Amino acid sequence: MTVNADSSFSIASSWRDLPAAQQPDYPDLEALRAVTSELEGYPPLVFAGEADQLRARLASVARGEAFLLQGGDCAEAFDQVSADQIRAKLKTLLQMSAVLTYAAAVPVVKVGRIAGQYSKPRSKPTETRDGVSLPSYRGDSVNGPEFTAEARIPDPERLRRMYHASAATLNLVRGFTTGGYADLRQVHAWNQDFVRTSASGQRYEALAREIDNALNFMKACGADPAEFHSVEFYASHEALLLDYEAALTRVDSRSGRLYDVSGHMVWIGERTRQLDGAHIAFAASISNPVGVKIGPTTTPEEALALIDRLDPEREAGRLTFITRMGADRIRDLLPPLVERVTASGAQVAWVCDPMHGNTFEAASGHKTRRFDDVLDEVKGFFEVHKGLGTHPGGIHVELTGDDVTECVGGGNEILVDDLHQRYETACDPRLNRSQSLDLAFLVAEMYRG
Ligand SMILES: O=C[C@H](O)[C@H](O)COP(=O)(O)O
Numbered sequence: 001m002t003v004n005a006d007s008s009f010s011i012a013s014s015w016r017d018l019p020a021a022q023q024p025d026y027p028d029l030e031a032l033r034a035v036t037s038e039l040e041g042y043p044p045l046v047f048a049g050e051a052d053q054l055r056a057r058l059a060s061v062a063r064g065e066a067f068l069l070q071g072g073d074c075a076e077a078f079d080q081v082s083a084d085q086i087r088a089k090l091k092t093l094l095q096m097s098a099v100l101t102y103a104a105a106v107p108v109v110k111v112g113r114i115a116g117q118y119s120k121p122r123s124k125p126t127e128t129r130d131g132v133s134l135p136s137y138r139g140d141s142v143n144g145p146e147f148t149a150e151a152r153i154p155d156p157e158r159l160r161r162m163y164h165a166s167a168a169t170l171n172l173v174r175g176f177t178t179g180g181y182a183d184l185r186q187v188h189a190w191n192q193d194f195v196r197t198s199a200s201g202q203r204y205e206a207l208a209r210e211i212d213n214a215l216n217f218m219k220a221c222g223a224d225p226a227e228f229h230s231v232e233f234y235a236s237h238e239a240l241l242l243d244y245e246a247a248l249t250r251v252d253s254r255s256g257r258l259y260d261v262s263g264h265m266v267w268i269g270e271r272t273r274q275l276d277g278a279h280i281a282f283a284a285s286i287s288n289p290v291g292v293k294i295g296p297t298t299t300p301e302e303a304l305a306l307i308d309r310l311d312p313e314r315e316a317g318r319l320t321f322i323t324r325m326g327a328d329r330i331r332d333l334l335p336p337l338v339e340r341v342t343a344s345g346a347q348v349a350w351v352c353d354p355m356h357g358n359t360f361e362a363a364s365g366h367k368t369r370r371f372d373d374v375l376d377e378v379k380g381f382f383e384v385h386k387g388l389g390t391h392p393g394g395i396h397v398e399l400t401g402d403d404v405t406e407c408v409g410g411g412n413e414i415l416v417d418d419l420h421q422r423y424e425t426a427c428d429p430r431l432n433r434s435q436s437l438d439l440a441f442l443v444a445e446m447y448r449g
């Protein structure tokens with residue numbers, strides 16, 4: 001949408017008159033206003049031109065020419081903004097991307113759930129422990145995870161901390177991805193601490209040797225393109241807290257369009273994608289590429305209505321549908337959606353989130369997911385698209401670079417009894433590094449097949 005600077009405020013805030021689900025109940029609205037008006041004056045975290053570039057990359061995904069790898073924490077946490085944590089996540093994504101690019105021979109668009117993924121929609125407004133009920137933890141951008149009444153009060157100061165944590169993360173990500181660390185000649189270095197202990201690390205090492213040989217061959221032929229020395233990497237998060245997202249929405253001086261400069265891509269979650277709600281109105285007002293989570297209750301009519309609202313011009317790259325049906329339902333629920341959307345002429349990118357439809361609570365009380373279910377949902381996703389002749393455009397996964405024990409199964413099998421060992425997520429269970437690499441190898445096989 002093109003606007004002039006004067007009217008941008010009213011358009012960026014048109015969502016304010018609409019019902020907004022999952023917003024914090026701030027006790028002090030004056031304090032909220034003070035923080036958001038400061039945020040309005042802060043520098044953008046990303047540039048509109050970068051968001052446009054990602055939009056062009058996602059258009060390739062929608063057209064069947066590239067594959068999206070989108071992944072990162074379920075919930076980032078302020079106390080985990082450290083070089084080690086950020087490097088570990090990036091390393092995992094780079095390794096997965098190397099596997100997919102080389103083994104599936106497809107360009108991979110790399111997008112982190114990173115530098116802004118601090119807000120969580122919750123199923124229940126309260127959490128009860130030993131008979132005591134407190135407001136649910138909604139991500140570090142809202143309240144604290146500690147189970148005390150004080151920590152659970154929504155505090156607008158946390159929005160400012162989210163901005164700074166995102167800026168620091170993005171700064172390091174930019175350094176790593178353009179400053180030599182992501183050079184393809186580092187394929188072995190990304191695996192260094194991993195190869196001896198894990199089967200997936202060893203499998204990766206064999207693939208890295210092949211990549212090395214290919215690079216040497218190309219160099220000997222005189223080809224050493226710039227693309228091998230840095231990577232394009234983009235940041236995304238759920239646009240959940242509309243006060244924050246709106247405060248970071250600006251008019252692009254080049255085009256007069258509105259962009260949410262808190263991240264390159266934002267998505268609207270399964271719990272906030274109401275057609276007449278504030279989140280969809282907000283997403284419709286910005287020009288970033290946007291995603292929408294599509295869960296098992298989505299009807300083809302709803303999917304088409306979402307396209308009308310968010311992608312009225314039917315431009316490839318603008319809209320990504322991130323499906324999260326559950327392994328046992330995807331084969332039944334996805335085909336009618338894909339068929340109707342394809343028949344409508346829309347060019348959405350279809351991406352599979354195999355995490356959110358497969359969560360269960362173990363007897364120990366840990367929320368977990370079975371690696372086999374995750375894999376089966378991705379398999380179902382590929383089967384459906386193969387059957388319909390459409391493009392399985394990518395995966396969207398919750399993962400970490402650390403050796404956590406949050407999801408069960410995988411090559412280095414984690415048992416239900418192991419979950420307590422390193423269960424560190426702030427919200428939902430993530431694949432660890434070994435499980436993430438296992439998944440990348442299996443997805444590469446499916447893609448090739
Ligand atoms: O990550 C997604 C949601 O925030 C999460 O699944 C909600 O979890 P809950 O059902 O425990 O609230």
Ligand SMILES: C=C(OP(=O)(O)O)C(=O)O
Nearest residue numbers: 121269270271293324356
């Ligand atoms: C909340 C999330 O997912 P969904 O909206 O699909 O439940 C998420 O991806 O963090």
